[in-house]
Amino acid sequence: MNSALGFAFSVLGLSASVFGALGGVYALVRRTPHLLTTIRQWAGLVIIAAVGCFVVMEVALFQRDYTVKFVQLVGSDATPPLFNFAALWSALEGSIILWTFILAGYVGAYLWKFRKQITDPLHGWTLVVLLTICAFFFALMVGPSNPFTEVAVPANFVGQGPNPLLQNHVLVAFHPPMLYLGFVGFSVPFAFAIAALITGRVGEGWLVETRRWTVAAWAFLTLGIVLGAWWSYEVLGWGGYWAWDPVENASLLPWLTGTAYLHSVMVQERRGMLRVWNLSLLCSTFALTILGTFLSRSGVVDSVHAFSEGGVGPWMLAFFAVVSAVSVGLIAWRGDRLRSPGAIDSPLSREASFLANNVIFGALAFVVLLGTVFPLLAEAYDDTRLTIGRPYFDSMARPIAFVMLFLMAAAPVLPWRKASGELLSERLFWPAVIGVGSMFVAIVLGARGFYPMLTFGLGGFAAGAALRQVALATRRQGWRGFVGRTNGGMIVHLGVVLLAVGVASSEAYKTDRTATLLPGQSMEVAGHTFTYDSFAGDETSARIKIWANVRIDGDEVYTPAQTRYTQRGMIVPTPSVKPGFTEDLFLVLDDAPRNGDVTAPIRLRVVVRPMITWLWAGGALMGFGSLLAIFPGRRRRGTEPVSAAVTTAAERDPVPA
Amino acid sequence: MSDATTTAKSSKRSLSAQLGLWIALAVAAVSMLSIATFDDRGPETTEERIQRLSDSFACPECDGQSVSESNAAVAATIRALIRDRVAEGMSDTEIRDELIRGYSSDVLLNPPSEGISALVWILPVVFVVFGVGGWIAAVRRTGGGTRTATDDDRQLVADALDGGHDTPDGGRDDAS
Numbered sequence A: 001m002n003s004a005l006g007f008a009f010s011v012l013g014l015s016a017s018v019f020g021a022l023g024g025v026y027a028l029v030r031r032t033p034h035l036l037t038t039i040r041q042w043a044g045l046v047i048i049a050a051v052g053c054f055v056v057m058e059v060a061l062f063q064r065d066y067t068v069k070f071v072q073l074v075g076s077d078a079t080p081p082l083f084n085f086a087a088l089w090s091a092l093e094g095s096i097i098l099w100t101f102i103l104a105g106y107v108g109a110y111l112w113k114f115r116k117q118i119t120d121p122l123h124g125w126t127l128v129v130l131l132t133i134c135a136f137f138f139a140l141m142v143g144p145s146n147p148f149t150e151v152a153v154p155a156n157f158v159g160q161g162p163n164p165l166l167q168n169h170v171l172v173a174f175h176p177p178m179l180y181l182g183f184v185g186f187s188v189p190f191a192f193a194i195a196a197l198i199t200g201r202v203g204e205g206w207l208v209e210t211r212r213w214t215v216a217a218w219a220f221l222t223l224g225i226v227l228g229a230w231w232s233y234e235v236l237g238w239g240g241y242w243a244w245d246p247v248e249n250a251s252l253l254p255w256l257t258g259t260a261y262l263h264s265v266m267v268q269e270r271r272g273m274l275r276v277w278n279l280s281l282l283c284s285t286f287a288l289t290i291l292g293t294f295l296s297r298s299g300v301v302d303s304v305h306a307f308s309e310g311g312v313g314p315w316m317l318a319f320f321a322v323v324s325a326v327s328v329g330l331i332a333w334r335g336d337r338l339r340s341p342g343a344i345d346s347p348l349s350r351e352a353s354f355l356a357n358n359v360i361f362g363a364l365a366f367v368v369l370l371g372t373v374f375p376l377l378a379e380a381y382d383d384t385r386l387t388i389g390r391p392y393f394d395s396m397a398r399p400i401a402f403v404m405l406f407l408m409a410a411a412p413v414l415p416w417r418k419a420s421g422e423l424l425s426e427r428l429f430w431p432a433v434i435g436v437g438s439m440f441v442a443i444v445l446g447a448r449g450f451y452p453m454l455t456f457g458l459g460g461f462a463a464g465a466a467l468r469q470v471a472l473a474t475r476r477q478g479w480r481g482f483v484g485r486t487n488g489g490m491i492v493h494l495g496v497v498l499l500a501v502g503v504a505s506s507e508a509y510k511t512d513r514t515a516t517l518l519p520g521q522s523m524e525v526a527g528h529t530f531t532y533d534s535f536a537g538d539e540t541s542a543r544i545k546i547w548a549n550v551r552i553d554g555d556e557v558y559t560p561a562q563t564r565y566t567q568r569g570m571i572v573p574t575p576s577v578k579p580g581f582t583e584d585l586f587l588v589l590d591d592a593p594r595n596g597d598v599t600a601p602i603r604l605r606v607v608v609r610p611m612i613t614w615l616w617a618g619g620a621l622m623g624f625g626s627l628l629a630i631f632p633g634r635r636r637r638g639t640e641p642v643s644a645a646v647t648t649a650a651e652r653d654p655v656p657a
Numbered sequence B: 001m002s003d004a005t006t007t008a009k010s011s012k013r014s015l016s017a018q019l020g021l022w023i024a025l026a027v028a029a030v031s032m033l034s035i036a037t038f039d040d041r042g043p044e045t046t047e048e049r050i051q052r053l054s055d056s057f058a059c060p061e062c063d064g065q066s067v068s069e070s071n072a073a074v075a076a077t078i079r080a081l082i083r084d085r086v087a088e089g090m091s092d093t094e095i096r097d098e099l100i101r102g103y104s105s106d107v108l109l110n111p112p113s114e115g116i117s118a119l120v121w122i123l124p125v126v127f128v129v130f131g132v133g134g135w136i137a138a139v140r141r142t143g144g145g146t147r148t149a150t151d152d153d154r155q156l157v158a159d160a161l162d163g164g165h166d167t168p169d170g171g172r173d174d175a176s
Helices: A002-030 A038-062 A069-074 A081-089 A092-113 A121-142 A175-185 A187-199 A205-235 A246-271 A275-297 A313-333 A350-382 A390-413 A421-444 A450-482 A485-508 A613-630 B003-012 B015-038 B046-056 B073-087 B092-102 B115-140 B151-162
Strands: A511-517 A522-525 A528-539 A543-552 A556-558 A561-565 A570-574 A576-578 A583-591 A602-610
Touching: A002 A038, A002 A121, A038 A069, A038 A081, A038 A092, A038 A121, A069 A092, A081 A092, A081 A175, A092 A121, A092 A175, A092 A187, A121 A187, A121 A313, A175 A187, A175 A205, A175 A246, A175 A275, A187 A205, A187 A275, A187 A313, A205 A246, A205 A485, A205 A613, A246 A275, A246 A350, A275 A313, A275 A350, A350 A390, A350 B115, A390 A421, A390 A450, A390 A485, A390 B046, A421 A450, A421 B015, A450 A485, A450 B015, A485 A602, A485 A613, A511 A522, A522 A602, A528 A602, A543 A583, A543 A602, A556 A576, A570 A583, B046 B073, B073 B092
Parallel strands: none
Antiparallel strands: A511 A602, A522 A528, A528 A543, A543 A556, A543 A561, A561 A570, A576 A583, A583 A602
8 A cells, every 4th residue: 555655656756747847848948938837736746746755655664564665674663753753764765755855845945935936937947957856866766766666574574673873863863854955955056057057047146046045055964964973973982973984975075065156156146257167066066966875875885874775876877977967068058158257356355265265175075075986996997995084084184174264264354356465464463363362272271282273273263253254243233233144154154163173172182092891990081080880781672772880980870882783683882972061071882791791891982072062063053154144134225335246248138048 | 344444443553563463473373383283292102103003094894994993803803913013013014014914905094105096195286286276377367457337337326326226135245
């Protein structure tokens, strides 16, 4: 029943998106606006189909309907409701359902926002592109990764449940949907960009329309990545939060190009420059979300989150190739309309600094992409087996991060066009004092080491520049100055500074010790005493959990645990963390007596990481800043003396496509 | 931002006084960086060396995790081997070579700088050189300096003097 219904919804979705897209193209080419409005009905059907697939799969999971292939794969009688709900995205086929569901949600939001302008060819083409993307994902669900396939149920089947790592922490319910909201969210600005290229309306109009969509997608992606790092820290028990794992890199790549785009787009809005560049950045951001999905979901790279099924790999790669070819082709075709009317006047200007930002984000994206795919290429080329891991990425990303922090300090104070040395000296003075002041405080508190100190200094400098902007905006306009893009952006910058300081201190000043302890014995790490009190256990049908009661500084008891999931026979350590503003104490039970012998020794690993909570706080602040940036800012009167973008002849006399 | 207040402030402080303040800040920054660098914990202890070595080798069975992070049996074996070899007084290169012989070249988390993997180190440098070159070319391109006002510009000014209109979006608020 569920199986047939789910498949019916997939087929409905596929046909509705194909017919909608084809009908839209026909109506647009023939210029028949009344025909174009039917695209709304097709899109409505696509939304119904996507919601249908999602609901049917959740119902099947909750009914433990093991005749559905996917439920047999990730469902189990014993999984608690929250993790059963989240089991939908714990394997490949289900995550495609989630992707399609979110994409349909964006289509719905889009239809609602632009419901009055649907006959405008720009919006028509945007919907055509969005429906084409929907068609691709429904095709995956109908073809190579059909989650609804009906299978026979073995006798006494109770199911394995999702991967134990994915039923161990509540963050599993938030990190993947957040990340997908970000990934999929870039489809809307991408579709707009393609529509602008097709219609030839490549001016600044579509940029202004998509601004908030892009910021929202970026914010979701940021939160998704930070939540992923937090989950990794709280669950995986290796004591870190970012491993430069291929799947982490795949999520970082579109974030980097998206961040570059959010900055350089302001140059185009203001000065009409960098059109080809911005379109390329936006198209690459979307293409990289597809490439990332290919890398992580096709089994070509080894990673803790790679799903092993390989069926969709070639499809994803083909879709990536089509997206890239179409983008490049259209940009080349519209090349004559994309010529910039302006030029950058001075290296000391807002636009030059945004361009520098793009170079540096591009460099980091290049390094991350290279490090991720190079082992594959090398192996294909001459069977060289090599690993590119953390030390490589760390040593490459570090200098780039310092340049980013420096630009975050200098760029926000730069005016458009050009700046004088005097102006810079005046505006950068207090930020520089804050930067030097932070280093002084760090030295007094006993911090040492070149890299952390440079981070504190540049971080203080950047925070000073951001605070200066916030202070000016609010002094002039009161609370109203606090919302809007400029100020929201500065709050995001403050979040980045917190994050950078958190990364630098938690890496440089981390202490990591492992000891074997008998009951009653203690270990000393970084000025704290950890006493192993006693040992306990608890058993349910799904899992056996054992834990050690460890007393920290003779006071509170923490319980690092190990959980053995009976169905999959997998042992998962559950760290116990004592978080704090200045330092986190992270306990992992490395080894425990198997036979329940309470007098046997345990092996306990303790990692002390200073200021790691600053990282999570920084992520939250980045999300908050994005929210402020999405909120409509102060309305600038069109008459205020800013330099308007110079329009080209092509835009003044638009040629209908 | 209002340029009037900025100029008012800068006139209060003379140029040479400003220069002096900046030099003082630079000296303070450099000296604190030097304190941080040279007053560090001193030479690397054996424990730190073992940690650094364990961080630089991949656990052969666990998808790119380092042997220091991994809980797998083979990671524990390699950690113990590193500890033994350090105690025997072997150099970093000797330990590295022994591990490559014992496992394979992909036990190194940092790709070697010879052979095909040298590209991983060279290409980013090439990218940055081209990027910076492109940036310099873009900011030095002339042509923006002496543009004359077009009719559109004049119209804009005329509209402004008439009392003006709101921008349709209202979102161009990236003022500074």
